[in-house]
Amino acid sequence: MLRALAAGPTYGYEISARLEASGLGKVKGGTLYPLLKRFEAKDWVEVEWKPGEGGPGRKYYELTGEGRWRLAEMTALWKEFAAVTGGLLSESEAASTADEK
Amino acid sequence: MTKKKEHRYTLEEEIAPHIDPRWSEEFILELRLTGVSGKQIGAALAEADSHCAESGESAEEAFGAPAVYARSLDLPVQSEDRSLSRGPLPTVVKLTGMLMLVWAVSSFVQDQPASIRLGGMLSLVLLAGLVVFTMRSAEAVLRLAVQRTGLVILANVLVVATVVLLSWFLRQELFYVPSVLLMTVGAAALVAGTLWEFVMLRNRPAASGDLLISPLEGHEAAARRGAALGWAEYAQVFLLPAATGVIVLLLILVG
Numbered sequence: 001m002l003r004a005l006a007a008g009p010t011y012g013y014e015i016s017a018r019l020e021a022s023g024l025g026k027v028k029g030g031t032l033y034p035l036l037k038r039f040e041a042k043d044w045v046e047v048e049w050k051p052g053e054g055g056p057g058r059k060y061y062e063l064t065g066e067g068r069w070r071l072a073e074m075t076a077l078w079k080e081f082a083a084v085t086g087g088l089l090s091e092s093e094a095a096s097t098a099d100e101k
Numbered sequence: 102m103t104k105k106k107e108h109r110y111t112l113e114e115e116i117a118p119h120i121d122p123r124w125s126e127e128f129i130l131e132l133r134l135t136g137v138s139g140k141q142i143g144a145a146l147a148e149a150d151s152h153c154a155e156s157g158e159s160a161e162e163a164f165g166a167p168a169v170y171a172r173s174l175d176l177p178v179q180s181e182d183r184s185l186s187r188g189p190l191p192t193v194v195k196l197t198g199m200l201m202l203v204w205a206v207s208s209f210v211q212d213q214p215a216s217i218r219l220g221g222m223l224s225l226v227l228l229a230g231l232v233v234f235t236m237r238s239a240e241a242v243l244r245l246a247v248q249r250t251g252l253v254i255l256a257n258v259l260v261v262a263t264v265v266l267l268s269w270f271l272r273q274e275l276f277y278v279p280s281v282l283l284m285t286v287g288a289a290a291l292v293a294g295t296l297w298e299f300v301m302l303r304n305r306p307a308a309s310g311d312l313l314i315s316p317l318e319g320h321e322a323a324a325r326r327g328a329a330l331g332w333a334e335y336a337q338v339f340l341l342p343a344a345t346g347v348i349v350l351l352l353i354l355v356g
Contacts, residue, residue: 013151013152028163030164030170033145033149052155055155056119056147056151059144059147059151059316
């Protein structure tokens with residue numbers, strides 16, 4: 001979800017729309033906002049209230065320096081995880097095809 | 102400027118017009134019970150409202166049960182003493198003063214020394230204990246009052262019945278006190294306790310910190326709600342002395 005914020009300051013509903021669009025399925029408000037609150041408590045995001053466009057005001061979230069750092073850290077970890085898992089999978093694939101022969 | 106007519110859901114509808122006020126009410130209540138500040142509650146509710154307005158979902162659909170969602174936000178709890186944990190002492194002093202005054206008046210009118218009876222003393226101890234208990238576990242008591250109102254009413258009836266029974270049956274006279282003395286002490290205690298409570302109320306740190314306002318509202322809303330809050334709390338402080346005054350007056354007239 002940090003990545004959804006990386007593109008620029010955004011607000012709750014827009015975040016859930018972005019996540020849904022990127023194929024993660026529907027993220028309920030009941031899941032989204034507690035998580036955003038935790039980011040806020042950890043100072044990973046800055047918040048600002050702005051008037052909405054023809055509707056009620058919105059609370060905007062923007063990644064802080066630490067937030068971006070966390071994102072980079074998690075991205076690196078994820079890539080490492082993917083590499084290791086990918087390696088293991090291709091090894092086991094090779095092993096099973098060898099068995100079949 | 103029109104004066105909005107206040108009804109049960111006025112607050113909920115003002116802060117979250119796109120959410121069912123009953124959902125908002127439960128949400129607010131849960132957070133109030135755990136001691137979250139009014140500002141935090143207002144902000145959380147306003148954000149939920151904004152979400153529902155844009156997504157078109159109902160609060161129940163988007164967030165689930167209000168109490169569960171409220172708790173999941175893990176909002177910070179105010180640690181300093183709020184209006185409930187004002188310290189039970191002033192109230193105990195007030196109550197003691199009232200009881201003394203009432204005991205003494207009828208004897209005074211008949212020009213006799215006041216007799217302090219066992220039942221009366223025990224009642225005083227019981228009431229003081231209840232007040233302390235209520236203020237110490239304010240949250241638990243409030244929760245009970247809201248969810249099991251019948252139980253609380255029953256408890257009140259039991260307390261009153263106990264006091265009456267104690268006073269009626271335990272009539273052993275413990276000692277005598279000159280009525281004038283008892284009346285004076287009682288009146289002094291009542292006035293002192295009331296003034297003490299009043300001063301503590303006035304000096305409460307940032308009384309407006311407890312107000313429920315949304316970050317999107319202006320000063321007008323805050324001022325309006327601040328005024329309403331004050332009235333209810335002043336009534337709370339002065340109700341007991343006023344009632345005592347009436348009782349004393351009646352006793353003098355009748356006795």
